[in-house]
Amino acid sequence: MVPSQHDNFCSSRHIDSILPDESLSFPRLLCLHGGGTNALIFHAQCRAIRARLDKTFRFVFINAPYFSHPGPDVESVYAEWIPFRSWKRPGYVFGNDSSQFSFTDDEEIEKIDQCLATAMEKDDEAGATGPWVGLLGFSQGANMAASLLRRQQIRKPDAHFGAPTAAVLEANFRFAVLMAGCGPLLWMRSDVTGDELEREKYERLYLPTLHVHGLRDERIAKHRELVEFCRADTARVLEWDGDHRIPIKSADVAELVDGIILTAKEAGLSAISPLPYDRLNFYKFELNSNTSIIMSGSQKLLGKHVLVVGGTSGIGRGVALAAIRDGAHVTVTGSSQATADKAVNYIKSELPEAKVSAYGCDLDMESLEDDLEALFDEIDTVDHIVTTAANSHPHPISIQTITVEDLRLANRKLQAMVIFAKVASRRIPPSRHSSLTFTSGSIADQPQPGCSVLAYIAQGMVGFVRGLALDMKPVRVNLVKPGYVLDTGLWSQIPDEQKSNVRDELVSKNPTGSEGLVEDVSEAYIYLMKDGNCTGEVVSTRSGQHLV
Numbered sequence: 001m002v003p004s005q006h007d008n009f010c011s012s013r014h015i016d017s018i019l020p021d022e023s024l025s026f027p028r029l030l031c032l033h034g035g036g037t038n039a040l041i042f043h044a045q046c047r048a049i050r051a052r053l054d055k056t057f058r059f060v061f062i063n064a065p066y067f068s069h070p071g072p073d074v075e076s077v078y079a080e081w082i083p084f085r086s087w088k089r090p091g092y093v094f095g096n097d098s099s100q101f102s103f104t105d106d107e108e109i110e111k112i113d114q115c116l117a118t119a120m121e122k123d124d125e126a127g128a129t130g131p132w133v134g135l136l137g138f139s140q141g142a143n144m145a146a147s148l149l150r151r152q153q154i155r156k157p158d159a160h161f162g163a164p165t166a167a168v169l170e171a172n173f174r175f176a177v178l179m180a181g182c183g184p185l186l187w188m189r190s191d192v193t194g195d196e197l198e199r200e201k202y203e204r205l206y207l208p209t210l211h212v213h214g215l216r217d218e219r220i221a222k223h224r225e226l227v228e229f230c231r232a233d234t235a236r237v238l239e240w241d242g243d244h245r246i247p248i249k250s251a252d253v254a255e256l257v258d259g260i261i262l263t264a265k266e267a268g269l270s271a272i273s274p275l276p277y278d279r280l281n282f283y284k285f286e287l288n289s290n291t292s293i294i295m296s297g298s299q300k301l302l303g304k305h306v307l308v309v310g311g312t313s314g315i316g317r318g319v320a321l322a323a324i325r326d327g328a329h330v331t332v333t334g335s336s337q338a339t340a341d342k343a344v345n346y347i348k349s350e351l352p353e354a355k356v357s358a359y360g361c362d363l364d365m366e367s368l369e370d371d372l373e374a375l376f377d378e379i380d381t382v383d384h385i386v387t388t389a390a391n392s393h394p395h396p397i398s399i400q401t402i403t404v405e406d407l408r409l410a411n412r413k414l415q416a417m418v419i420f421a422k423v424a425s426r427r428i429p430p431s432r433h434s435s436l437t438f439t440s441g442s443i444a445d446q447p448q449p450g451c452s453v454l455a456y457i458a459q460g461m462v463g464f465v466r467g468l469a470l471d472m473k474p475v476r477v478n479l480v481k482p483g484y485v486l487d488t489g490l491w492s493q494i495p496d497e498q499k500s501n502v503r504d505e506l507v508s509k510n511p512t513g514s515e516g517l518v519e520d521v522s523e524a525y526i527y528l529m530k531d532g533n534c535t536g537e538v539v540s541t542r543s544g545q546h547l548v
Contacts, residue, residue, distance in 0.1 A: 142181025
């Protein structure tokens with residue numbers, strides 16, 4: 001069911017960039033989402049692009065004026081990110097018109113320009129002073145971006161427009177990035193008619209454009225037609241191996257970013273250059289008329305994507321819940337799709353508005369590396385990765401009777417973590433604001449009789465993590481050592497009576513008078529994700545058990 005219309009077309013779920021002062025003077029890009037999505041969804045979809053260019057441009061995302069049904073495949077990830085929006089009235093299909101232009105009426109033009117002008121004004125009010133230099137659009141938004149650039153190109157110096165349109169034209173955009181956009185362009189000049197219209201509507205767009213097409217997109221022929229509306233000497237085309245979506249793989253994003261930089265330079269922005277990702281963006285998301293979440297220094301996970309491997313129970317599920325409460329979108333993996341789906345159902349029962357998805361990925365499989373590659377292909381670019389996955393409860397193994405098979409099983413987790421790090425090193429954005437957090441155990445420091453082999457595995461994780469912190473820099477790599485946390489998958493294998501006895505002993509012995517609790521231990525992982533100064537560190541959270 002499509003939500004009913006209301007008059008305030010720009011404030012609902014509008015995203016204002018509230019960035020550190022250093023970004024306020026950056027050249028600004030106005031970002032136009034696809035049909036059946038919204039500004040917040042487009043902000044998430046562009047995360048890999050923003051990560052590469054957030055020290056080059058200031059990105060401003062806005063909402064289209066009309067409510068709509070969700071676009072293709074939108075509900076599979078963003079079903080709850082309502083309301084969905086469109087740049088044209090419901091029922092209009094971009095790319096179905098075979099004429100040179102698709103005409104818009106005065107009411108549509110005014111509503112579109114009002115959205116654009118309001119977003120630009122709000123960014124000015126936030127302190128931004130950088131020039132508006134470009135438009136970035138996807139699908140419907142790409143068509144809109146090209147149409148706006150074309151309107152600007154043919155405007156008359158002495159023409160008079162209403163306040164919203166005048167404000168948009170005053171921006172003087174110089175280039176556009178058009179991802180998966182169809183022709184024909186929208187004709188947004190109701191003041192031009194007759195013979196003048198016939199002359200002007202065949203004039204090609206000569207301002208620089210970058211056209212980005214997925215080779216597996218069903219509508220690629222339509223997307224290539226949009227290039228025909230642009231002059232060949234100023235239109236750059238980038239085609240990549242993907243479908244109707246925004247590139248997220250590192251190699252594809254790198255090519256796209258290079259194309260954006262080259263197009264900007266062709267537009268006369270000679271000072272533009274790609275810079276490393278070493279600054280965290282701060283954003284304000286207005287979720288609805290009654291709810292505002294404002295990101296501050298302590299809310300660094302807002303809008304970030306966190307992957308929790310082993311997030312189906314215990315500490316992993318606790319980390320997922322804590323990250324979601326801090327505003328993150330979370331993907332959890334389990335040993336099977338069924339266990340991962342079950343975890344998502346539990347999380348949504350606790351947090352109905354949670355943005356969470358599930359994938360099955362068994363760390364014990366010989367195909368682990370291929371399975372992980374497939375996982376990263378499916379999900380959005382990941383900002384933080386936490387792994388709490390374990391294979392089995394650490395049963396004591398006598399050094400006198402240990403077998404080769406026992407040792408193989410004991411080594412299994414460490415080997416899986418090495419493979420995991422190998423894949424993650426190619427997939428996570430190279431920034432100090434990205435992190436990879438592993439899990440070991442207090443047995444490394446306080447081994448029990450019969451646990452020498454397990455202690456060697458646990459302590460091996462310490463050296464491994466510290467080495468990775470150098471090998472994967474500037475990505476931060478850290479380790480958490482929980483003490484006894486009985487509400488986990490590991491301890492679920494222990495008989496209730498035995499577990500109860502252990503709990504009683506911990507309560508009487510530990511200085512905290514308690515066993516480790518999931519909701520407390522989870523905070524160690526959140527801390528390591530947030531602290532951009534922390535890498536190669538081991539954080540212990542064990543109820544003071546090392547003191548007694």
